[in-house]
Amino acid sequence: MKVSLNIENDKELRAHVKDLIRGQVLSITREEMTEVITKEIYRKLNSMESFNVERSMKIILRDMARQLLTKWNFKKLIEPIIESTLDENNIDLKKIVEQVADEKILKLARAVVK
Numbered sequence: 001m002k003v004s005l006n007i008e009n010d011k012e013l014r015a016h017v018k019d020l021i022r023g024q025v026l027s028i029t030r031e032e033m034t035e036v037i038t039k040e041i042y043r044k045l046n047s048m049e050s051f052n053v054e055r056s057m058k059i060i061l062r063d064m065a066r067q068l069l070t071k072w073n074f075k076k077l078i079e080p081i082i083e084s085t086l087d088e089n090n091i092d093l094k095k096i097v098e099q100v101a102d103e104k105i106l107k108l109a110r111a112v113v114k
Contacts, residue, residue, distance in 0.1 A: 045053060086093055 085091075
């Protein structure tokens with residue numbers, strides 16, 4: 001029995017083979033890129049002094065925090081928590097603010113009178 005297959009006429013098989021090849025190429029590329037990036041990071045970190053690494057990490061973390069704060073509206077997330085905590089503990093925030101303001105005004109007045 002003789003079987004012949006003409007790939008030129010089989011579009012599905014060609015498309016499947018292309019997808020398989022593309023997947024393999026992408027997989028190999030991802031692995032190689034990850035390895036290259038990892039080696040480069042280690043090389044950079046090893047060449048830097050520990051002070052510079054700590055400083056760089058602090059800058060990166062600060063920038064990430066700033067991005068998160070600008071991206072998300074934390075006020076909407078935090079306000080309900082604060083309000084429920086104040087309500088549960090029977091804390092009158094307006095009264096506390098007025099007391100602190102009165103104390104500061106009295107302290108300032110006493111400082112002026114002396």
